[in-house]
Amino acid sequence: MIEVRDLRLRYFRKPVLKGVSFTMEKGQITCLAGLNGAGKSTVLKAIMGLVPLDGGSIRIDGTETALHLAGNRRDLNRFRVQHVSYIPDRLAMPPSMKLWEALRFMDDFYPGIWNGGKAKEMMTFFGLGERERIANLSKGNAAKFNLVLGLALDTPYVLMDEPFSGIDLFSREAIAEVFSNSWLEDRGVLITTHEIQEVEHLIDKMVMLKDGVVAMAFDSEEMRLAENKSIIDVMREVYRP
Amino acid sequence: MAPEDWLMFEFNTREPVYLQVVRHFKQWIATGRLKAGDTIPSRRELAVLAKINPNTAQRAYREMEEQRLIVTEGNSPSRITGDERILRSIRTELIEDAVDQFLMLIKHIDVSTDELLELIRQKHAVNRSGRETEQ
Amino acid sequence: MKALLKLIHFEIHRFRYILFGLMGLTALVQIGATVLIAIGDRMERLAEYANPEVVPGPVSVLEPLANNRGLYGFPVLICIVTLLLYVFLIWYREWFGKSTLIYRLLMLPMPRRNVYLAKLAALLVFIGSLLALQLVLLLVIRAVFNAIVPDEYLVAASLADMINTNEVFQILLPLSLEFFVLFYGMGITCVLVLFTAVLLERGRRPRGTFLAAAYAAGMTVLLVGTIVARAASLHEWLHLYAYEFTWILAGIWVIAAAFAVWLGFRALNRTVSV
Numbered sequence: 001m002i003e004v005r006d007l008r009l010r011y012f013r014k015p016v017l018k019g020v021s022f023t024m025e026k027g028q029i030t031c032l033a034g035l036n037g038a039g040k041s042t043v044l045k046a047i048m049g050l051v052p053l054d055g056g057s058i059r060i061d062g063t064e065t066a067l068h069l070a071g072n073r074r075d076l077n078r079f080r081v082q083h084v085s086y087i088p089d090r091l092a093m094p095p096s097m098k099l100w101e102a103l104r105f106m107d108d109f110y111p112g113i114w115n116g117g118k119a120k121e122m123m124t125f126f127g128l129g130e131r132e133r134i135a136n137l138s139k140g141n142a143a144k145f146n147l148v149l150g151l152a153l154d155t156p157y158v159l160m161d162e163p164f165s166g167i168d169l170f171s172r173e174a175i176a177e178v179f180s181n182s183w184l185e186d187r188g189v190l191i192t193t194h195e196i197q198e199v200e201h202l203i204d205k206m207v208m209l210k211d212g213v214v215a216m217a218f219d220s221e222e223m224r225l226a227e228n229k230s231i232i233d234v235m236r237e238v239y240r241p
Numbered sequence: 242m243a244p245e246d247w248l249m250f251e252f253n254t255r256e257p258v259y260l261q262v263v264r265h266f267k268q269w270i271a272t273g274r275l276k277a278g279d280t281i282p283s284r285r286e287l288a289v290l291a292k293i294n295p296n297t298a299q300r301a302y303r304e305m306e307e308q309r310l311i312v313t314e315g316n317s318p319s320r321i322t323g324d325e326r327i328l329r330s331i332r333t334e335l336i337e338d339a340v341d342q343f344l345m346l347i348k349h350i351d352v353s354t355d356e357l358l359e360l361i362r363q364k365h366a367v368n369r370s371g372r373e374t375e376q
Numbered sequence: 377m378k379a380l381l382k383l384i385h386f387e388i389h390r391f392r393y394i395l396f397g398l399m400g401l402t403a404l405v406q407i408g409a410t411v412l413i414a415i416g417d418r419m420e421r422l423a424e425y426a427n428p429e430v431v432p433g434p435v436s437v438l439e440p441l442a443n444n445r446g447l448y449g450f451p452v453l454i455c456i457v458t459l460l461l462y463v464f465l466i467w468y469r470e471w472f473g474k475s476t477l478i479y480r481l482l483m484l485p486m487p488r489r490n491v492y493l494a495k496l497a498a499l500l501v502f503i504g505s506l507l508a509l510q511l512v513l514l515l516v517i518r519a520v521f522n523a524i525v526p527d528e529y530l531v532a533a534s535l536a537d538m539i540n541t542n543e544v545f546q547i548l549l550p551l552s553l554e555f556f557v558l559f560y561g562m563g564i565t566c567v568l569v570l571f572t573a574v575l576l577e578r579g580r581r582p583r584g585t586f587l588a589a590a591y592a593a594g595m596t597v598l599l600v601g602t603i604v605a606r607a608a609s610l611h612e613w614l615h616l617y618a619y620e621f622t623w624i625l626a627g628i629w630v631i632a633a634a635f636a637v638w639l640g641f642r643a644l645n646r647t648v649s650v
Contacts, residue, residue: 179294180289180293180294184301185295200252201258202293202294225260230254
């Protein structure tokens, strides 16, 4: 379980996160929702240690990993990377590299964590050619390759930042398939997305950010069972008073 | 059933997905796509085939086990129940659901039961002969 | 350790074209200049052969070097400026540009200080290889010059003499160990301070910019201050021997270097932001 407690962050004078708390479990798909600029991306980056916080705690399987609390711990970086795979909204690889070079980079730098077999499977599934250059990939293919780089790491948790952003319909469908198949098996997934309709039926838990805090967190099936409301219905209620 | 037959489209997002999965199974049973004793995919396999969340598949199977639609013996794959009573009751349940929906739609229209029954008799006959020529 | 080596290789690999370019430029200009000058000299002597009253004097490779300091020094200056820029760019390139590689570097399964160390090591490799190249080039220039100019007029020139013809060489390839340690120690300390300043600046705005500016200003005052103090012979006022004072000032530089590294590591671990 990843337990996020009382995250606080101010950007210049403006408070962005005012005490965000929620949990995400292994084996579940959790979706972090919020309006533009609500801080969803920031929360993910904070969990991954890429953005320092003003306060709060981030516990991954019980171990504290927030930069301001544990930043000097010896193996913090490796611990975090072994447990969490973060897929940002852009490719974090040199654009001059060819895809096979990037795959080899991952194999080289992530021994024991990188799963080359899974990577090959995913490349085939997405129809990506290894000889392509990263700079020449279409937006859809770049997003797919980004997923390969992130999901082929055998980590118990996966964070995805806007995996569907700005991609064509067919690429989005392919990416949505990832949520039902074996590459996400038993892993805890936290995604942020604007395209809720793409994945509404796939989400286990919703966490809704509003005004810097978690306004609502619920199990999607229970919401449907108990109140006959879709996730989008609840979002309408929460985000438009 | 072929792999693509397991795909379920257009989920209603206001109703629990797992219940919709159960309903799909019931429809397949009622229409004969799934027969008594047929093996069904594992939870994981169903998730991949139907493109749903594995937890949803899990919940659906649990619900179907509780309703005794499927049986799982030990580590073997689950199968559709062989119990005729249950299979028949599914059929009845689906027909009743359809009738309930139909009646709700025409609730405010002034029509006698006899007129309704005659209309149904005509339409149903057309349906049946159509189905027979298909087969 | 293996992880660090892989990272160093990665840093060197991505800079290789620029490095080869700098090496090529330096070699081209210096050897080219030497060839042209030597041929010119040879032509003159052959022409003067005809005139029995003029007796051409002896010459060594020191002459073209001393007379064309700007020409020989120019590619070296380009290398220095490029490397100086890269002290900054080696970090800033990770944040700007199409790929934002900083995400990847901060998410590698190794202590973050390896990223700092790898960039430092790569920079040292670049500097070292260019220096080695320059030494080799001096040998090549001498050989080329001696091959073209007629033997009768050649005078031997030692490498040391060659270095002394040009202030640029004197600074970069100091002949005494003391000066070597002094110059390069100070140079590396400056690189470390700049690295740390950049890392501080890359913390969350606005604090990052402020901290970096304060740190840079503070270190500049301190380090330039030591130079000024030494130049102004402050040791007399402090009742110290000159050499004692120099050691103390050198100690300040060492502490500054250690502090820079410590602060830089800390910035990477705690305050750096994507």
